[in-house]
Amino acid sequence: MKLQQGVLRYVWSFVWIVFVLCVAAIVGYFAYSDKLASLQHPIRVTQRSQIDTASVLINRKISEIETVMRLFKHELELLQPEENTIRRAFRTLFYVYPELLQVRWLDENGNEKIRLEKAPDNTLYSVEESALQNKAARYYFSAGIQLAPNEIFITPIDLNIENGEVQRPFQPTIRAVTKAEQAELGTGLLVINFDLRPLLSSLKSLNTPESALLVGAGTSKWILHPMESKEWSVDLIKAPANIVVEIPSLWHQLSTQDSITTQTLNNTVVTAQRINSSFLETGGLPDIYLLTKSRDDVLPALQTNAFQTAILYALGLCMFGLLVLFLYVKHIQRLQRLSKAIKVERDSLKTALDQQTVLIEELAESQKLSSLSIMVAGLAHELNTPVGATNMALSNLKNLLDALRRQANEGLTKEQFHHFISQTDKTLSLANDNNHRAISLVKGFKRLSFERAKDDFTRFKVRQTIMDLERSMAGLFKQHHVTVKNAIGDDLEIEGYPGAFSQIIQILLSNTLAHAFNDRNANQVIIEGSSFPDKVEITVTDNGCGIPESIQEQIFDPFITSKRHKQHTGLGLHMAKAWMYQAFNGDIKIKRTSHRGTQFALTFPVSTIPSDH
Structure with missing residues (x-):
């Protein structure tokens, strides 16, 4: 048995350790995820702000380009200026919108008729006629010449090219083209080059130490990238560097949705958005891709921080689990010691209980013998009067007979004979009455003794049994100046053991005589009975001093008594309660007690066979 318990304890310890490790791993995982999410939250907020701000700046710039083009075209058509006046209008446009690089008028063959442009030092000059170029080969001329009168074509973003060479320093440019009519110039294209350097500068200023902004002009090139060498790859004829090449998975996502919430990609935190262009189908401005990407060292640092937190949680849980196991082992060891x-x-x-049981049984037998001795003493006391009276009557009868003999020898008179007869009749009547009384007492004692000796389960009259008990205890009642009133009706019956019943009532009466009364003469005990559909209740009520509060709760426990100094064992009420349950399946309890007296209530279930039968 001990070996089995030891094996079970080791198995339980192993299972517990495995359980703690699994829980620690789960807790560590969730702690890692939660900590990493909380650390990434500021980056997510920053990236979302970068994306939103960049989107607003770009959309505002595109809207501004369309607005400037429409206003300027409308002004030219409204005023219909001459050729020299048109140059002045072009120059005014530069002053109103300083982010312009070039304003040109192309005829229907692509020849530049007028071109004003801004020099690197921000001075404006009009290009000489000899320096004007033919732009018929440029894509924006082909797209523009096909425009309807009110349409505007916005070109892709690129670096400005003059005479086949990319201008340096770079001039990121976006062009707006619209078809216009002039009296002096005829039908042609109004082409305005917008300088995107201020826009790109504003976008670049959105970068933070943790997150950088990337802007893709369609899927062909980056126009803003943390690594400047990857910008304008198509314009500079370099190795491809764009969203398709560098982040194909993200591009595939953006091809089906306009916005991507923050996600981890290639060990970086990325947020992306696509700005849809309405000029893409005509070969103009493509969709703009906005990406914010954390620096390469940011996410690993956050992951390390989150991992350290997860390790602390997991180690703490493991330590707690081991502590619980340690306490459990100590507890088991303590339980084993306590068990021993x-x-x-x-x-x-x-052993003590066995000895106490033997003692209780011996005391119970002693209690029965004591009850029997009380009944014998009561019977002897009660028989003393009728037997003494009978003996006196017989002595008186002998004296009358002796006197009759003497008178008969001397001469018996009629008067003397009648006197003898009269006195003899009275004496015999007295002797007969007392003899019947003695016989009744003996019969009651015999009936009570027989019931206790035989004690069969039967139906008996309660009043008769109590009357027999009263007669056997009459001497004790007189000694203690107690009057017993038997108020039970003649028709009240109980199914059970009459001997056990009389024993219980005797215990209550003896207990009352021993504890309830003093030497006063008004002591009284009333025994009453009530019949209910499911039970019979017998009450024994005295007008004594009551039961001390200190022992009321334990009054039916063995060896509880307030007069141990007078050799009382404290078993009486305990035995009475035990017999009530064993013989009747009933109960006995204190119904009330005070300084004015105590009432015990005995409950007998109707037609209930006791537990031991």
Whole structure:
């Protein structure tokens, strides 16, 4: 048995350790995820702000380009200026919108008729006629010449090219083209080059130490990238560097949705958005791709921080689990020691209980013998009067007979004979009455003794049984100046053991005589009975001093008494309660008690066979 318990304890310890490790791993995982999410939250907020701000700046710039083009075209058509006046209008446009690089008028063959442009030092000059170029080969001329009168074509973003060479320093440019009519110039194209350097500068200013903004002009090139060498790859004829090449998975997502919430990609935190262009189908401005990407060292640092937190949580949980296991082992060891001590104590208590049981049985027998001795003493006391009276009557009858003999020898008179007859009749009547009384007492005692000796389960009259008990205890009642009133009706019956019933009532009456009364003469006990559909209740009520409050709760426990100094064992009421349950399946309890007296209530279930039958 001990070996089995030891094996089970080791198995349980192993299972517990595995359980703690699994829980620690789960807690560590969730702690890692939660900590990493909380650390990434500021980056997510920053990136979302970068994307939103960049989107607003770009959309505002595109809207501004369309607005400037429409206003300027409308002004030219409204005023219909001459050729020299048109140059002045072009120059005014530069002053109103300083972010312009070039304003040109192309005829229907692509020849530049007028071109004003801004020099690197921000001075404006009009290009000489000899320096004007033919732009018929440029894509924006082909797209523009096909425009309807009110349409505007916005070109893709690129670096400005003059005479086949990319201008340096770079001039990121976006062009707006619209078809216009002039009296002096005829039908042609109004082409305005917008300088995107201020826009790109504003976008670049959105970068933070943790997150950088990337802007893709369609899927062909980056126009803003943390690594400047990857910008304008198509314009500079370099190796491709764009969203398709560098982040194909993100591009595939953006091809089906306009916005991507923050996600981890290639060990970086990325947020993206696509700005749809309405000029893409005509070969103009493509969709703009906005990306914010954390620096390469940011996410690993956050992951390390989150991992350290997860390790702390997991280690803490493991330590707690090991502490619980340690306490459990200590607890089991303490329980084993206590179990051994309890076993020893149990054996000791069992021995004491066996001894106490034997003692209680002996005391119970002693109680029965004591009850029998009380009945014998009461019977002897009660028989003393009728037997003494009978003996006196017989002595008186002998004296009358002796006197009759003497008178007969001397001469018996009629008067003397009648006197003898009269006195003899009275004496015999007295002797007969007392003899019947003695016989009745003996019969009651015999009936009570027989019931206790035989004690069969039967139906008996309660009043008769109590009357027999009263007669046997009459001497004690007189000694204690107690009057017993039997108020039970003649028709009240109980199914059970009459001997056990009389024994219980005797215990209550003896207990009352011993504890309830003093030497006063008004002591009284009333025995009453009530019949209910499911039970019979017998009450024994005295007008004594009541039961001390200190022992009321334990009054039916063995060896509880307030007069141990007078050799009382404290077993009476305990035995009465035990017999009530064993013989009748009934109960006995204190119904009320005070300084004015105590009432015990005995409850007998109707037609209930006791537990031992």
